[in-house]
Amino acid sequence: MRKLVAGVDGSDASLAALDWAVAESVRRGAELRIVYAPLWEPYERTWPEFTVARPRGRSVAEHVLVTAADRARERGRGIEVETELLSGDPVPALLREAEKGTVLVVGDRGRGGHDALPLGSVALTVAARAACPVVVVRGEEAARRGEFGRIVLGTGNDGAEPAAVDFAFRAAQARGCKVTAVHSWRSPERGVATHAHTLGGAPDPRMREAEWALGRAVRAAVERHPDVPLERQSPEGLPRDTLLTAAAEADLVVLGARRTPLADATAGAGATGIQLGPVSHGVLHLAPCPVAVVRED
Structure with a gap:
């Protein structure tokens, strides 16, 4: 074992x-x-x-x-x-x-x-x-001791981090707590006066896309873990900032990381490893709770 x-x-x-x-x-x-x-x-x-x-x-x-x-x-x-x-x-x-x-x-x-x-x-x-x-x-002791009863899961732009999603749901199942799945979005036209979202009209289509991607990312895990409560968040903003906001009252943040060729010449020809992006770096450095990085093959 x-x-x-x-x-x-x-x-x-x-x-x-x-x-x-x-x-x-x-x-x-x-x-x-x-x-x-x-x-x-x-x-x-x-x-x-x-x-x-x-x-x-x-x-x-x-x-x-x-x-x-x-x-x-x-x-x-x-x-x-x-x-x-x-x-x-x-x-x-x-x-x-x-x-x-x-x-x-x-x-x-x-x-x-x-x-x-x-x-x-x-x-x-x-x-x-x-x-x-x-x-x-x-992070703080309350988070390390699991006192908030919540695991935050970050999903990427394509909404496809099955290993990280599965890790988050299995961790929540073991703890008897809920998963808060977060997929943020941004609108380049936010400041354009004629943009419907700026005027307070129809919802920005990027918000709908984020909600769809989040739902697709967690669909299989929800079926496998029907007893795990799920909260879905699709906030507007930078991914790092929205995850850190959600992590303020969380026991664990779970992030997926993809396996890519290593850029370091010392790694040798054909070597591979995880390339952490700016979101993972930022959360690892600043999160107020433990952070899990899960490799996505």
């Missing part, structure tokens, strides 16, 4: 991600795999934030994993927990784990991150390239 994977490093952000992963493992009845790739540990001057003294006879990395496992077993009684120290740089190590897991969960920054940066480089790179869905845990 494939496991839910949580990447930790001893930072407060990674412990928040661990807690989210534990709760998700309980909901799914899945085994939790906790991993740590401590490549840069000998060069770091920061001690994990959950303790103040180095334990005798134990490395920092071992202590991080033991503490994380103890925390997971205490908070998620009954779930199976395994741990492993990974070799190599954190990004490729986590990407290898993503090939074996159902979901990869990471914090929004690590021990070496700068507070001025809204999102760490490891989280951003892993979210962009992982083979499985990646949840970047961020």
